[in-house]
Amino acid sequence: DAKTTQPPSMDCAEGRAANLPCNHSTISGNEYVYWYRQIHSQGPQYIIHGLKNNETNEMASLIITEDRKSSTLILPHATLRDTAVYYCIVRVANGNQFYFGTGTSLTVIP
Amino acid sequence: NAGVMQNPRHLVRRRGQEARLRCSPMKGHSHVYWYRQLPEEGLKFMVYLQKENIIDESGMPKERFSAEFPKEGPSILRIQQVVRGDSAAYFCASSSRTGNTEAFFGQGTRLTVV
Numbered sequence: 001d002a003k004t005t006q007p008p009s010m011d012c013a014e015g016r017a018a019n020l021p022c023n024h025s026t027i028s029g030n031e032y033v034y035w036y037r038q039i040h041s042q043g044p045q046y047i048i049h050g051l052k053n054n055e056t057n058e059m060a061s062l063i064i065t066e067d068r069k070s071s072t073l074i075l076p077h078a079t080l081r082d083t084a085v086y087y088c089i090v091r092v093a094n095g096n097q098f099y100f101g102t103g104t105s106l107t108v109i110p
Numbered sequence: 111n112a113g114v115m116q117n118p119r120h121l122v123r124r125r126g127q128e129a130r131l132r133c134s135p136m137k138g139h140s141h142v143y144w145y146r147q148l149p150e151e152g153l154k155f156m157v158y159l160q161k162e163n164i165i166d167e168s169g170m171p172k173e174r175f176s177a178e179f180p181k182e183g184p185s186i187l188r189i190q191q192v193v194r195g196d197s198a199a200y201f202c203a204s205s206s207r208t209g210n211t212e213a214f215f216g217q218g219t220r221l222t223v224v
Contacts, residue, residue: 034212036215038153041147041199041218041220042217042218043114043201043215043216043217043218044153044201044203044215045215046212046213046214046215049212096158096165096166097143097155097158097166097169098143098155098203098213099155100145100152100153100154100155101152102152103152
């Protein structure tokens with residue numbers, strides 16, 4: 001089962017930063033945090049992942065707390081096309097399945 | 111480098127027929143995952159395969175469902191004797207190796223059982 005907790009929904013104004021939180025208090029030392037999103041009914045899209053250091057790519061930034069019990073995905077300048085369900089996933093140690101929970105439904109408002 | 115390709119994108123079957131869903135992983139990827147998404151619900155893991163081997167099928171229904179990933183060719187998810195409850199979107203993902211690496215998803219096959 002999913003080992004993460006996310007708020008069910010969030011709104012963000014277009015052009016502003018969207019900060020999506022995720023709690024993963026039972027994360028193990030060798031488990032990474034992954035973020036995916038699903039726009040409408042398309043296939044999930046990989047965003048970013050990390051272990052303990054903060055990560056940044058062309059899509060987003062991932063901030064992981066020092067104790068690794070929570071993280072935040074940051075979309076620096078949200079656009080209407082960022083409206084989607086965002087999933088925070090902690091991958092099991094043997095690296096098999098990605099367990100998708102219920103995610104956060106982000107709505108970017110004009 | 112083409113992404114994960116799934117076909118068909120839409121599939122309509124009558125109750126009792128067989129459904130075959132195909133997934134061609136990204137070039138160089140030897141790990142395939144299948145997920146099912148029922149209407150208005152989240153993604154549920156079904157099966158994880160490497161070339162010619164089923165590694166984890168803990169999410170597969172015990173009957174009528176099977177999956178394979180042969181040495182040559184795409185991965186196939188097969189549903190025998192489909193029922194209306196099988197209507198869903200089926201997504202395939204691939205990765206280059208196990209462990210902590212990202213997986214990339216296809217656009218899915220939407221199965222409708224009439």
